[in-house]
Amino acid sequence: MQSILPLTLEDIEIRRNGKRLLGPVSWVLDGAGISILMGPNGSGKTTFLRAMHGIERISGGRIRWAAQAPEVQQAQAFVFQAPIMMRRTVRDSIAYPLRLRGVSRAQARSAAEEWAARVGLGAALARPAMVLSGGEKQKLALARALVTAPQLLFLDEPCANLDGRATHDIEHILQDACKAGTRVVMSTHDIGQARRLADDVLFLHDGRLLETAPKDQFFTRPATPEGAAFLKGDLLL
Template sequence: MQMFPLVAKGAVVRRRSKVLVGPVDLTLGGQGTSIVIGPNGAGKTTLLKMLHGIVRMNGGSLDWACPLDEAQKHQAFVFQTPVMMRRSVIDNIAYPLRLTGIARKEARARAADWAKRVGLGGILERQATMLSGGERQKLALARALVREPQVLFLDEPCAALDGRATREIEEILAHASESGT
């Protein structure tokens, strides 16, 4: 399925009549990595959420090369501060697969594989809420990547991590990119 280009024309996000983002004119071709840089409060996170479809636009248009519902099935988002459900590591990673109707056994098998890929294979049954910051970010990446998205939106995934954890996250992202995300 061809998702790109993604074209934004005059895209605007407002809250209480204050413009948070826009107007934005942008075309993403789908190849490589695109990075948004700017000062705190510039609207980077809001822009990413708008592109992902979790923040409603107040003006302009945003068009994928395929129907929106199809585009949404093939993308994922990792927040700066990942949300941990009060479940085990394996069940956190399996959750998006279960939402798509994949059987529990298959979802848990795929989740275990992804946990291993990101370095969490030894703590599958640990409660996700008990993980360190780096472990939480790895879990969030595994939960996003387990669905094998074509597009991965990342909101400062290494912001609060030390050097070693940052390198580990960067390595996971490099492998994901090489695999077609």
Template sequence: MVNKILPLAVQGLHVRRQGRDILGPLDLTLDATGFTMVIGPNGAGKSTLLKALHGVERVSAGTLTWSAPDDDVHARQSFVFQTPVMLRRTVRENLRYPLSLTGVPKAQIDDRIHHWASLIGLTDHLGQSALRLSGGERQKLSLARALITEPELLFLDEPCTNLDGRATRDIEILLLEAYAKGTRIVMATHDLGQARRLATDALFLVRGALRETGKASTFFEHPQTDELQAFLKGEIVE
């Protein structure tokens, strides 16, 4: 039986750049299930936190203790950036690439590609260069490429920034479907409406410090700190 990579225990996580504290030190536990929304003002450290947990940000101090070996951890999680990164290839090849890395049997690859292309409305564009897609289409392709390997854990860094309402709704539907099928999701957003729509729990960061965390119902309706109360009212928090 393959061990799950979660829960994750984080202790004393600290990120410094050029002598300046960017994040932490902070402690948290990422449970095996949930849809965690990470909120906070610009520069709070949301992106840094996600990248540090994902393993693409250099950590200055602290430990991340996963529930499985490192090789399994890296292979069974995905990351979607705010600005989608497209391979200079066709839509089909963008979807094929992660499957080839994870050893999916060749007999299943085409079926998965067509399934996900259909979900994101790009079946007719499979032979087109991904660089020619619109911003919303690129972000949906980026999300499909992250989910096509059926990861246990998905990180997203403000994936709906600069997208219109329709594209945002489409992405939220895909995320909720992935969550319903068992993918653990941790997502940073600046959109409080989106955070309320999607969260089962939430984290609030200010100046690199974790100020408050909790289940969504309590977090949004009964904030405990003055800073979160002000932030949820739309006030400036520094």
């Protein structure tokens, strides 16, 4: 399949009920690795992710991919902060995206079983997805997203409200996915997690993209007063 990257954002804006939620933002997503979106609550991180994924309508500007819409839709996935669980077993929940792509039931289930084992849900294949714990649901959501081997994966604070063990497991799943060739863009409020995972950091405040920098540069030499204040734990108004 043709690469869907680079993704080019040209002065995109999102407004709702006359209020600016994001923008104007210009950025080019390309290459490999993990990009981390950071910023205080309400800074526009989720809106930015949803706009790139195509589930948030932009009010202005332009989004350009390196491929056509059908290929772009097939080659990316999104994991929400509170993942949606289907009324299916763990096995069939993970297999579902493959079934939508026309993969046979047997092949889809086999792939689902492999991914369930990889994320630590191998013993839960026959359990209803709805009864899983919070950490297990997030692992299922990741397996469901990664079973199609997406070129690009968006995640909106996937470890929010999870304990240390679940967070550790999910971070390793993401690192393995990145090594396998999936480009990752995720938001997090956890500075420690950003230090562990990021190759580069995008810092947003009040709907504006204030900084884009390699991880080491952002954490040691933030380019803006807002970035420095955020890293110190100060409130940004």
